[in-house]
Amino acid sequence: MFGTVLALALFGTALVTGTQEEAFQKKCLSFKPESLVKGATRNVLEFVPAGTILSFPDNDPTCNRGSQLVSRDLCRIALNIETSGSSSITFEAWLPDDWSGRFLATGNGGIDGCIKYEDLAYGSANAFATVGANNGKNGTSGEPFFNNPGTVIDFAWRSLHTSVEAGKKLSKHFFKEDYTKSYYLGCSLGGRQGIKSAEKFPGDFDGIVAGAPAVDFNNLVSWRARFFTITGHEDSLNFIPAEAWKTWIHDEVIRQCDTLDKAADGIIEDASKCHFDPSTLLCSAGKTEKCLNMDQLQQLNTIFADYTFPSGELIFPAMQPGSEVNAIEKLYAGTPFGYSDDWFKYVVHNDPTWDASTFDLDDVRAAERLNPGDIRTYPSSLPPFERRGGKLLMYHGQQDNQITTLNTDRFFKRLQGRRSQASMDEWVRYFRISGMNHCNSGPGAWVLGQGGNAAQKGIGFDRERNVLKAMVDWVEKGVAPEFLEGTKFVTDNVELGVDFTRRHCMFPKSNVFVGNDVKDAGSWNCQ
Ligand SMILES: *[C@@H]1O[C@H](CO)[C@@H](O)[C@H](O)[C@H]1NC(C)=O
Numbered sequence: 001m002f003g004t005v006l007a008l009a010l011f012g013t014a015l016v017t018g019t020q021e022e023a024f025q026k027k028c029l030s031f032k033p034e035s036l037v038k039g040a041t042r043n044v045l046e047f048v049p050a051g052t053i054l055s056f057p058d059n060d061p062t063c064n065r066g067s068q069l070v071s072r073d074l075c076r077i078a079l080n081i082e083t084s085g086s087s088s089i090t091f092e093a094w095l096p097d098d099w100s101g102r103f104l105a106t107g108n109g110g111i112d113g114c115i116k117y118e119d120l121a122y123g124s125a126n127a128f129a130t131v132g133a134n135n136g137k138n139g140t141s142g143e144p145f146f147n148n149p150g151t152v153i154d155f156a157w158r159s160l161h162t163s164v165e166a167g168k169k170l171s172k173h174f175f176k177e178d179y180t181k182s183y184y185l186g187c188s189l190g191g192r193q194g195i196k197s198a199e200k201f202p203g204d205f206d207g208i209v210a211g212a213p214a215v216d217f218n219n220l221v222s223w224r225a226r227f228f229t230i231t232g233h234e235d236s237l238n239f240i241p242a243e244a245w246k247t248w249i250h251d252e253v254i255r256q257c258d259t260l261d262k263a264a265d266g267i268i269e270d271a272s273k274c275h276f277d278p279s280t281l282l283c284s285a286g287k288t289e290k291c292l293n294m295d296q297l298q299q300l301n302t303i304f305a306d307y308t309f310p311s312g313e314l315i316f317p318a319m320q321p322g323s324e325v326n327a328i329e330k331l332y333a334g335t336p337f338g339y340s341d342d343w344f345k346y347v348v349h350n351d352p353t354w355d356a357s358t359f360d361l362d363d364v365r366a367a368e369r370l371n372p373g374d375i376r377t378y379p380s381s382l383p384p385f386e387r388r389g390g391k392l393l394m395y396h397g398q399q400d401n402q403i404t405t406l407n408t409d410r411f412f413k414r415l416q417g418r419r420s421q422a423s424m425d426e427w428v429r430y431f432r433i434s435g436m437n438h439c440n441s442g443p444g445a446w447v448l449g450q451g452g453n454a455a456q457k458g459i460g461f462d463r464e465r466n467v468l469k470a471m472v473d474w475v476e477k478g479v480a481p482e483f484l485e486g487t488k489f490v491t492d493n494v495e496l497g498v499d500f501t502r503r504h505c506m507f508p509k510s511n512v513f514v515g516n517d518v519k520d521a522g523s524w525n526c527q
Contacts, residue, residue, distance in 0.1 A: 108159075397439065
């Protein structure tokens with residue numbers, strides 16, 4: 001049925017449980033979701049027992065999400081919802097049995113039209129009525145944006161808002177009860193979506209968890225497009241190969257910056273303190289290997305400096321050192337950065353022949369001037385969200401290889417303006433996660449409960465270790481997180497146990513090593 005495979009059947013549970021399950025199943029299958037949401041047609045309505053591995057045969061293969069394990073009984077609703085005469089979204093609501101009363105919306109990434117099924121599974125497993133949508137189109141390509149402003153608007157904000165309205169309504173009719181509190185969880189583009197929502201629809205969420213937020217989006221796209229013009233093509237004369245970045249360039253970054261936090265553990269706690277000087281790597285008569293020529297040195301200087309107009313006006317902050325080990329995969333790969341390339345071709349210039357090697361300041365200006373679908377997302381305050389008691393929690397990996405963490409530092413300071421730290425603490429908190437790449441993974445204690453990746457099951461759902469639960473307790477109990485304790489599993493394998501944990505500090509504080517064992521969370525102090 002609907003591509004469902006029963007991987008595991010639960011036997012031997014008491015008869016009463018079976019009856020409850022049957023009742024839930026009946027309630028699910030007799031539900032008429034499409035009649036409740038304007039412009040909706042049904043794709044799927046199915047009861048999904050715990051232990052099922054759902055498969056998604058119609059899902060765009062570029063989304064790379066063919067199947068998903070579901071670990072709680074739920075009612076799965078998939079709809080197509082029209083958002084305008086020429087646009088629509090694909091929407092899912094996963095309504096769990098034994099519902100907590102909480103609502104959760106999940107975000108997207110990149111310029112993708114990909115529902116994060118792992119986050120739907122994560123939210124519903126923790127008893128949230130959870131929704132997700134494809135953000136207006138299917139798959140990772142930007143081509144569906146071409147000559148399609150309705151789809152761009154969906155992508156900028158309308159898909160999320162539409163799915164929040166639909167999801168809240170469906171949940172209310174299904175459970176015959178209003179939700180208690182409403183939450184959002186997303187990273188990268190998804191982080192931006194959460195902040196856009198606080199700006200445009202402050203009533204949608206009580207608590208927003210926004211990781212590595214892609215704020216100041218137009219300039220972010222430009223900043224990323226520029227790397228190809230800095231590094232040149234991978235075949236060009238002075239191209240710096242990945243191997244150099246990964247080994248001796250990264251080693252020099254670590255040599256200069258690792259112990260600013262007093263610990264030689266290969267992890268930089270606060271990237272904003274690392275003022276990397278690449279000139280130590282310049283080739284000379286006595287140094288002819290593992291060294292940079294003048295042109296290459298200039299590339300590093302450009303990458304690690306703020307991106308500005310000739311007037312000095314900032315476009316986007318510098319890349320933070322430490323991220324190079326992973327930045328070689330995309331930004332320093334000597335090929336156009338796909339998301340930026342597609343965005344300029346299909347959205348900003350409406351010209352599929354646009355050539356990424358011609359990118360310059362005129363393109364920066366064009367993107368910012370057009371601000372497609374009002375996607376910018378760079379508020380200097382969020383008064384209605386703050387006034388209604390909304391809470392915003394941001395986090396950013398200090399080794400983020402796709403969005404410089406210095407931009408989130410800048411965004412927090414912009415929101416702060418002249419306000420005191422204490423008045424910010426009331427409603428917005430920002431945590432810098434050392435040793436974390438873009439949204440997840442890395443050598444640090446990066447498992448935070450930030451989404452449905454495999455490692456999350458190892459940390460449980462308590463506020464000390466789980467950022468979503470930390471948000472719930474902030475909203476519902478007024479217990480605000482002072483730090484986020486991340487977990488590192490041995491080789492990121494939960495089965496192998498915890499390697500170490502670290503309490504990531506609240507901005508502007510950062511960790512300093514004050515003890516004897518870098519793997520002991522108590523050996524660190526937020527200063
Ligand atoms: C997107 O994919 C869904 C299935 O996941 C499908 O129902 C829908 O029609 C697709 N939308 C477009 C615009 O192709």
